[in-house]
Amino acid sequence: MRGIILIAPPAAGKGTQSSLLCKKYKFVHVSTGDLLREAAAKDTEEGLYIREKMNSGELVDNSLTIKLLENKLKRSKASGFILDGFPRDIDQAKSLDKIMEEINISRLYVFYIDVDFDVVKKRYTGRVACPSCGEVYNKFIDELKPKMPGICDKCECKLITRSDDNEKTFNKRYEVYAEKTAPLVKFYNREKMLYRIDGNLSAKEINKQIVDILEVQND
16 A cells, blocks of 8 residues: 655645546545544544534544544555645654554655745635536636636636635645644655655646656556
């Protein structure tokens, strides 16, 4: 089993790349957020604890998140996985190392999608979405603009801007990303697992960089 971690700033296209890679390689997409929500829905002692923490906006204990992740990977029959939302810090990265030793993970690839601040800001603040079909566009990026300004290409509904797709929210999210990411990039670079990807390019070109690395390493 191969593992992939995508490190990227907000609006760098991490979700798009996860989807493309899962489709191409039949990998499983593992979101720690989804794992916690799934566990919180159960009326168990563990579920009630997670539910209480999530409802109060507090972080769930690290060891519990790691336990859920390990159980998910052990049950997986896929040839590989892509982690979403994990690791968020060095302690979680070290815990993942231990999981790799315990289950059959032959190789971990860490792709750092490096994007200029101005580029991701434009992608983030320019997003507009269709409230009907969910299609997402960008009013600042030519290749992502709708054919008619403000109108969905697919269902002709009026496009809207989500309440959190604004400059203030972006700046806050980017601050958190910058603070947490720098140590992770250095950690995985020292471990010789890190591959730097030029994220200023199109989604197709970003995907080609990642796939080229995976194909060469799989030879």
